[in-house]
Amino acid sequence: MESLKKKIQVEGIVLSSEVLKVDSFLNHQMDPSLMKQIGEEFAKRFRGENVTKIVTVESSGIGPALMTAYEMNVPLIFARKRKSLTLKNDVYTAKVFSFTKQEETEISISQKFISEHDRILMIDDFLANGQAALGLIEIIRQARAHLVGVGIVIEKAFQAGGEQLRRRGIRVESLVRVQSLKDGKVTFLEEVTAQ
Amino acid sequence: MESLKKKIQVEGIVLSSEVLKVDSFLNHQMDPSLMKQIGEEFAKRFRGENVTKIVTVESSGIGPALMTAYEMNVPLIFARKRKSLTLKNDVYTAKVFSFTKQEETEISISQKFISEHDRILMIDDFLANGQAALGLIEIIRQARAHLVGVGIVIEKAFQAGGEQLRRRGIRVESLVRVQSLKDGKVTFLEEVTAQ
Incomplete structure (x- = not known):
């Protein structure tokens, strides 16, 4: 997605060889027109899949997920995150380890x-180690629902998440795939439609 | 806003005389068409105010705030919440006490x-005791920015927040105002345009 690549090139800040900061348009400040384009793009890619619900994890997944849900005319559910495990009967839960924060949180959906x-x-802003995605997949499994695929705004292709999901036969559509953040520079992989 | 009132009457669950659960369309599962209508309504009410930015607090404010930002064609910023006070130089912060969770969190904006x-x-899903709103107002004050007004999806008019903001001369626009949740029933106040 060219407009997104451009936005990353102009506004993205490479903090280290692992961390790309995009808080000016994606996960702190948000560009609503770009979110709308992102929603349209995901809707286009997954059209014909008879999607009934979009799921994401709070908070930064909500923007792209809501615009996708709007385009596809289906409800959006955002999983709640919390630190402590409070067992409840009426929610599906999964544990998610965050490498960035070095802590385990629990995500849940009613x-x-x-x-x-x-x-x-499933829609999310980033795919890195895939922990959040695996947590949501676990919840979808518990509900015996069918996972049509995963839509990711920015995939860090040099981390294991994307590979891991695709190996499990899951369709992953990433709008941009970052190959490397070395030398303070963002290098993109060619956009591919992985099946 | 009639469509919102209807949605609350049909899907809202009164958990107690203080708690209205609207997680089927607003703050866990989200109805994207309703969010779009909400965004249009806020944009209409605050048109002519030369709004340059929308702010909200993660997570459930993001939906209505993003749709409002889209309609007004301005960026959205969502304040981050966290439990511990980590002083940083490059963020504005404020403390917010949650009566529901009985804990203090810190919200911050870069x-x-x-x-x-x-x-x-400022846009938020609920206005009850007004703690989150007061926190955001404190951040806006620190930045010396001008607060045009506050747009609220559901105001619990029997709690102190709305009164407190209006007494300070802040324009509060609530799409619906709930007068009471007594006897398991949602009673609405007439919609007013408070100045």
């Missing part, structure tokens, strides 16, 4: 919002 | 995204 009849599209 | 030239519209 059972009443996903069922075995759902065809779910 | 200094580079708000300046004294900004005319800010």
Whole structure:
């Protein structure tokens, strides 16, 4: 997605060979027109898949996920994150380890919002180690729903998450794939439609 | 806003005389068409105010705030919440006490995204005790920006927040105002345009 690549090139800040800061348009300040374009792009790529629900994890996934849900005319569910494990009967939960924060959180979705009849599209802002995605997949499995695929705004292709999901046969659509952040520079992989 | 009132009447669950659960369309599962209508309504009410930025607090404010930002064609900033006070030089911070969770969190916005030239519209899903709003107002004050007003999806008019903000001369626009949740029933106040 060329407009997104440009935005990253102009406004993205490479903090280290692992960390790309995009807080001016994606995960602190948000560019609503870009979010709308992102929603349209995901809707286009997953059209024909009969998606019934979009899921994401709070907070920075909500923007792209909401615009996708709007384009596809289906509800969006954002999983809640919390630190402590409070067992509840009416939620599906999964543990997610954050390498950035070096802590384990628990994500949860109310059972009443996903069922075995759902065809779910997962949307997130970043894919790095894939921990959040694996947590959501676990929740979707518990609900016996069908995962149609995963839509990612920025994939850090040099980290293991994307490979891990694709190896499991999951369709991952990343709008841009970053090959490297070495020498303070963002290098993109060619956009591919992985199946 | 009639469509919102109807949604609350049909899907809202009164958990107690203080708690209204609207997680089927607003703050866990989200109805994107309703969010779009909400954004249009806020944009209409604050048109002519030369708003330059929308601010909200993660996570459930992001949906309505993003749609408002899209309609007004301005960036959205969502304040980050965290439990511990980590002093940083490049962020504005404020403390927010949550009565629901009985804990104090800190909210923060990167200094580079708000300046004294900004005319800010604050959007949030709920207004109850007004703690989150007061925290954001404190951040806007630190940045010497101008607060144009506050747009609220659901105001619990029987709690002190709305009154407190209006007494300070702040324009509060609530799409619906709930007068009472007594006897398991949602009673609305007439919609007013408070100045």
